[in-house]
Amino acid sequence: xxxxxxxxxxxxxxxxxxxxxxxxxxxxxxxxxxxxxxxxxxxxxxxxxxxxxxxxxxxxxxxxxxxxxxxxxxxxxxxxxxxxxxxxxxxxxxxxxxxxxxxxxxxxxxxxxxxxxxxxxxxxxxxxxxxxxxxxxxxxxxxxxxxxxxxxxxxxxxxxxxxxxxxxxxxxxxxxxxxxxxxxxxxxxxxxxxxxxxxxxxxxxxxxxxxxxxxxxxxxxxxxxxxxxxxxxxxxxxxxxxxxxxxxxxxxxxxxxxxxxxxxxxxxxxxxxxxxxxxxxxxxxxxxxxxxxxxxxxxxxxxxxxxxxxxxxxxxxxxxxxxxxxxxxxxxxxxxxxxxxxxxxxxxxxxxxxxxxxxxxx
Numbered sequence: 001x002x003x004x005x006x007x008x009x010x011x012x013x014x015x016x017x018x019x020x021x022x023x024x025x026x027x028x029x030x031x032x033x034x035x036x037x038x039x040x041x042x043x044x045x046x047x048x049x050x051x052x053x054x055x056x057x058x059x060x061x062x063x064x065x066x067x068x069x070x071x072x073x074x075x076x077x078x079x080x081x082x083x084x085x086x087x088x089x090x091x092x093x094x095x096x097x098x099x100x101x102x103x104x105x106x107x108x109x110x111x112x113x114x115x116x117x118x119x120x121x122x123x124x125x126x127x128x129x130x131x132x133x134x135x136x137x138x139x140x141x142x143x144x145x146x147x148x149x150x151x152x153x154x155x156x157x158x159x160x161x162x163x164x165x166x167x168x169x170x171x172x173x174x175x176x177x178x179x180x181x182x183x184x185x186x187x188x189x190x191x192x193x194x195x196x197x198x199x200x201x202x203x204x205x206x207x208x209x210x211x212x213x214x215x216x217x218x219x220x221x222x223x224x225x226x227x228x229x230x231x232x233x234x235x236x237x238x239x240x241x242x243x244x245x246x247x248x249x250x251x252x253x254x255x256x257x258x259x260x261x262x263x264x265x266x267x268x269x270x271x272x273x274x275x276x277x278x279x280x281x282x283x284x285x286x287x288x289x290x291x292x293x294x295x296x297x298x299x300x301x302x303x304x305x306x307x308x309x310x311x312x313x314x315x316x317x318x319x320x321x322x323x324x325x326x327x328x329x330x331x332x333x334x335x336x337x338x339x340x341x342x343x344x345x346x347x348x349x350x351x352x353x354x355x356x357x358x359x360x361x362x
Contacts, residue, residue, distance in 0.1 A: 084111070118288060121260060135168035165288060286305075291319060
């Protein structure tokens with residue numbers, strides 16, 4: 001009897017929680033001038049959705065939990081648009097990979113995407129042996145950087161914003177795992193060199209050390225584009241929540257992580273980390289991986305995904321080559337932040353996130 005009662009209580013609690021979550025995510029809100037509103041059942045004028053703790057306790061000093069203070073979200077040229085995540089098959093033929101990526105980008109743009117995201121290391125195999133061979137001198141451009149040149153040209157010709165996945169970059173004596181972001185004019189808007197190198201050793205499962213050939217980047221990267229302010233990370237960068245928090249404090253609408261999680265950590269952590277970064281910071285997270293090739297030396301998990309600011313999976317795919325086309329609506333960010341007003345509830349009297357780079361530039 002006790003077990004039955006406990007089971008019944010648990011079922012009731014689960015049903016209540018599910019109903020509550022469904023109500024919060026239901027499309028019953030009317031968006032007006034970028035603000036979330038609800039209709040009054042009495043027919044009175046609609047009222048603004050109010051946070052549970054709209055008047056923060058000043059002794060908590062939430063504004064001091066981010067130093068320098070967090071920036072307001074900027075107003076982008078496009079606040080509602082289609083994003084494409086191109087989960088590409090990758091071979092050892094670099095020319096084929098470049099042409100194949102271009103075709104996928106062109107198809108995504110023809111399907112209405114204004115932002116296109118490519119995978120990590122899409123122009124050649126993901127391996128320490130291949131990085132030096134496939135690396136490009138981005139600063140030199142032209143024939144020294146055919147992948148880079150293609151991305152710039154196709155972004156300009158299609159008038160889209162392009163997060164160009166990542167390629168191996170040669171700069172002087174160093175190699176980097178680098179993501180280039182292009183504006184709709186084809187100009188380079190930002191370049192992110194992978195900050196956290198993928199050095200892991202799980203006995204009997206996987207051992208990989210990017211640091212054997214690659215150098216770590218030294219700067220977080222936030223890029224202002226036609227489709228909003230985007231924070232860039234590459235694969236292993238997603239594990240470090242401080243970087244995502246820093247991007248959120250800099251006013252990012254969207255975090256993009258080209259990545260290639262493997263068959264050991266992918267099933268356990270790939271979606272978990274994306275949803276955590278989105279829910280923690282109440283913004284959008286987009287990831288793009290290469291398609292799985294079981295004959296490759298490094299086998300990718302796939303599962304490119306778009307996650308919304310409530311931690312909800314908006315769109316995803318499996319491991320085969322595919323392109324996801326999904327809608328992003330930045331008005332949901334403010335709506336979700338009104339539902340859960342954590343920005344007003346942080347304990348700046350107890351902890352603080354310091355943006356060293358921003359602080360040093362002031």
